[in-house]
Amino acid sequence: MKPYHSYCFSTSPKERNKMIWRAGLLLSWTLSVATFIFLLTSYSNPFTVTPKQDPDEATSTLRIKNKEDDEKPCDLFVGRWIWNPNGSVYTNRTCKTMPESKNCGKYGKDDKLLVNWRWKPNGCNLPRFDAEAFLGIVRGKKMAFIGDSVARNQMDSLVCLLSQVETPSNVMKSADDKFVTWYFSKHDFTLMILWSKFLVVGTKMLINGSDSGVFNLHVDKIDVKWTEKLPELDYALISDGHWFFRKTYLYEENNLIGCVFCNDANVTNLGLGYAFRRAFQTALKHINRCEKCKGLVTLLRTFSPAHFEHGSWNDGGRCNRTVPMAESKLNLGGTEWEFRSIQVEEVERAKVEGVRRGKRFGVLDVTRAMLLRPDGHPDTHWNNNWMAGYSDCVHWCLPGPIDTWNDLLLEVLKKDSYIA
Numbered sequence: 181m182k183p184y185h186s187y188c189f190s191t192s193p194k195e196r197n198k199m200i201w202r203a204g205l206l207l208s209w210t211l212s213v214a215t216f217i218f219l220l221t222s223y224s225n226p227f228t229v230t231p232k233q234d235p236d237e238a239t240s241t242l243r244i245k246n247k248e249d250d251e252k253p254c255d256l257f258v259g260r261w262i263w264n265p266n267g268s269v270y271t272n273r274t275c276k277t278m279p280e281s282k283n284c285g286k287y288g289k290d291d292k293l294l295v296n297w298r299w300k301p302n303g304c305n306l307p308r309f310d311a312e313a314f315l316g317i318v319r320g321k322k323m324a325f326i327g328d329s330v331a332r333n334q335m336d337s338l339v340c341l342l343s344q345v346e347t348p349s350n351v352m353k354s355a356d357d358k359f360v361t362w363y364f365s366k367h368d369f370t371l372m373i374l375w376s377k378f379l380v381v382g383t384k385m386l387i388n389g390s391d392s393g394v395f396n397l398h399v400d401k402i403d404v405k406w407t408e409k410l411p412e413l414d415y416a417l418i419s420d421g422h423w424f425f426r427k428t429y430l431y432e433e434n435n436l437i438g439c440v441f442c443n444d445a446n447v448t449n450l451g452l453g454y455a456f457r458r459a460f461q462t463a464l465k466h467i468n469r470c471e472k473c474k475g476l477v478t479l480l481r482t483f484s485p486a487h488f489e490h491g492s493w494n495d496g497g498r499c500n501r502t503v504p505m506a507e508s509k510l511n512l513g514g515t516e517w518e519f520r521s522i523q524v525e526e527v528e529r530a531k532v533e534g535v536r537r538g539k540r541f542g543v544l545d546v547t548r549a550m551l552l553r554p555d556g557h558p559d560t561h562w563n564n565n566w567m568a569g570y571s572d573c574v575h576w577c578l579p580g581p582i583d584t585w586n587d588l589l590l591e592v593l594k595k596d597s598y599i600a
Contacts (some may be wrong), residue, residue, distance in 0.1 A: 254301055254302075254303045254304035255301060255302070255303075256301045256304070256306060256588055256591055256592075257301070257545035257546070257548060257549065257588070258301065258302055258548060259299055259300050259301035259302050259306075259549070260299075260300055260302075260507055260552075261297045261298070261299060261300070261504040261549075261552055261553070261581075262297065262298060262300045263296060263297060264296055264297055264298035265296055266296075266298075266308075267292070267295045267296055268291075268295040268579035268580075268583060269308060269309060269311075269341065269344060269579075269583075270340050270341060270343075270344055270579055271285070271291075271579065272285045272286050272291075272578070272579075274343075274344065275339075275340035275343055275344075275578070275579075276343070276347075277336065277339050277340060277343060277348075277350075278336065278340055278578050279336055279578070281558065281572070281575070282333065282336065282558060282575060282576070282577055282578040282580075283577075283578065284558050284577035284578070284580065285577075285579075287558075289558070289559070289577060290502065291577075291579065293502050293503065293555070294555065294556065294577055294579075294580050294581075295579050295580060297504055297581070298584070299549050299581075299584045299587070299588075306584070306587055306588065306591065307587070307590075307591070308587065309341050309583065309586055309587050309590060310590065311341055311342050311344055311345035311346075312345055313590065313594075314341075314342065314586075314590050314593070315342060315345060315346065315364060315366075315367040315369060316367075317590075317593050317594070318367070318369045318414075318415070318593075319367045319368060319369060320367075320368045320369070321369060321370075321414040321415065322369075322370040322371075322372075322412055322413050322414050322415070323369070323370070323371050323372070323413065323414065323415040323416075323417070324371075324372045324373070324374050324406075324409060324413050324415070324416055324417070325372070325373050325374070325417050325419075326373075326374045326376060326379070326406045326416055326417065326418040326419070327375075327376060327379070327418055327419040327420045327481075328375065328376070328377055328419070328420055328421070328422060328423055329375075329574075329575065330419065330421075330422065330484050330574065330575060330576075331373060331375075331417070331418075331419045331420070331481070332358075332360075332373045332375065333575050333576055333578075333582060334417075334419075334481065334582060334585050334586065335360075335371065335372075335373045336578060337576075337578055337579075337582050337583050337585065337586055338371065338586045338589075339362055339371065340578060340579070340583075341583065341586055342364065342371075346364050346365075346366050346367065348362040348363055348364045348365075348371070349362065349363045349365065350362055351363045352372075358373070358375035359372070359373065359374060359375060359405075360372060360373050372409070374405070374406035374409055375405070375406075376403045376405060376406045376420065377395075377403075377420070377423040378395075378397060378403065378420060378423055378424070378459050379402070379403055379406070379418065379420050379459050379460065379462070379463040380397065380398060380399055380400070380401055380402060380403055380458075380459045380462050380463065381397070381398040381401040381402070381403055382395045382396070382397045382398070382403075382423070382428070383395065383396050384396075385429070393426060393427070394426070394427045394428065394429070395423075395426065395427075395428045395429070396428070396429050396431060397428045397429065397430050397431065397455060397459075398431045398432070398434070399430055399431070399432060399455060399458035399459055399462060400431075400432045400433065400458070400462055401462070402462055402463065402466045407466055407470075410466075410467065410470055410472075410473055410476070411470065411472035411473050411474075413473070413476060414475065414476065414477065415476075415477050415478075415479070415593075416467065416476060416477070416478045416479070417478075417479045417480075417481055417544070417589070418463060418478065418479075418480055418481070419480065419481040419482075419483075419484070420459070420460075421456070421483045421484070421519055422486070422574055424440070424452055424455055424456050424459075425452070426440075426441065427439070427440065427441040427442055428440045428441070428455060429442070429447070430450060430454075430455055430458075432458075437450070438450035438454070440452055440454075440455050452515060452518075452519075453518055453519075453522060456519055456522055457522045457526065460480075460522065460523060460526045461526055461529075464478075464480075464526055464527070464529070464530040464541070465530075465533075467530070467539065468530055468533045468534055468537050468539050469537070473539070474538075475538075476539060476540070477540045477541075477542070478530075478539065478540065478541050478542070479541075479542045479543065479544050479589070479592065480523055480526075480527050480541070480542075480543050480544065481544040481546060481585065482519075482520040482523050482524065482543065482544065482545045482546055482547045483516055483519040483520045483523065483547050484546060484547070484550055484574075484576075485516040485547065485550055485551050486499075486557075486573050486574045487499040487501075487553075487554035487557060487573045488571075488573045489554075489573075493570055493571070494570060496571075497571055497573060498559060498560075498571050498573070499554055499555075499557045499559045499571065499572075499573035500559050500560075501554045501555045502555050503555055504552050504553050504554075504555060505551070505552045505553070505554055507552065510548070510551055510552060511551070512548070512551075516547060516551065517547065517551075519547075520545070520547035520548075523543070524543055524545065527541050527542070527543050542592060544585065544588055544589060544592060546584075546585050546588065549581075549584065550581065553581045554573075556576050556577055556580045556581040556582070557572060557573045557574070557575065557576060557577065558572040558575060558576075558577055559571050559572065559573065560572075
């Protein structure tokens with residue numbers, strides 16, 4: 181037998197060309213099959229490239245998105261404020277129900293600086309408020325904001341947002357303006373504010389017949405002014421906090437057990453946190469044990485921080501900043517965060533009992549976001565007929581960052597577990 185190389189060099193040029201042509205054809209066919217197999221396996225790759233879903237971002241860059249990301253919940257309450265030139269969905273001209281004391285644009289505050297920011301949760305986007313969607317969820321329902329004037333502040337924001345779709349009727353307003361009811365007839369939706377300083381019973385201490393500014397607080401007795409309406413509600417949004425920052429004497433079973441901000445020799449100063457926690461424990465326990473409250477959904481809105489600088493209400497405190505605070509300045513160790521943590525803990529306790537009693541609880545956690553917005557308060561830009569001589573660093577401008585609370589509220593209500 182001839183060696184292999186003899187065959188290669190003993191063939192004619194014509195035969196060698198034919199062999200080369202066949203080899204090229206075979207190589208081309210092999211490459212085509214390999215390419216097809218590669219494309220087929222690439223199609224089932226667990227990584228896909230999708231456009232960045234952020235309508236307010238100026239760029240259209242792409243990002244790699246793992247399919248498993250869709251299964252990871254996004255925490256709507258942890259994020260940052262980003263510039264948003266779209267502004268608010270309403271103005272002080274398009275909302276006819278806006279209180280004068282919160283109408284910051286009318287009284288000199290630059291509303292463009294105020295409203296051109298939006299809350300951006302880490303890992304997802306918070307959609308702009310959709311009044312039609314909100315009214316669709318709450319059609320035929322009753323909702324109440326329960327708490328102090330900051331709870332009222334949020335209700336006023338919601339009325340402004342919803343009035344861009346339907347103008348409500350003011351069907352009830354108490355003489356002191358603390359109990360107000362709005363009705364959206366096209367959607368059969370009732371919205372109200374049930375005012376309560378402490379959620380529990382608090383009475384002023386009089387000295388020689390005059391208001392002393394001190395309260396007797398019965399932390400185990402519910403304030404019936406709001407609970408009497410509870411059985412007719414579908415949604416209860418409770419909050420409170422700022423009235424606790426004053427001297428109070430605390431009672432349980434009508435017995436004095438301690439105080440807050442006192443120096444009495446024979447009375448124990450139990451601290452703000454104790455009084456605050458006991459009030460919310462009593463309120464949430466009452467809701468859980470309300471036998472007539474069928475299908476009630478309770479959302480607790482966490483503490484809304486004040487931003488006084490260089491003083492307080494009546495000693496020259498101001499809040500005249502014009503932009504959000506840098507995240508690097510965020511302080512999660514103060515009283516505001518302590519209050520927020522207490523509220524979250526007590527809701528989690530209430531959930532455990534609620535499972536047995538057919539009650540549902542959730543949290544609208546706004547504290548972190550609002551700690552970053554010292555620019556969002558009326559300050560002194562308001563009608564001087566209301567609290568003349570004071571600077572308001574507790575309530576929030578309309579429109580303003582408080583509208584984000586209702587953006588978040590809508591997203592929470594969209595979850596199946598909260599839709600009654």
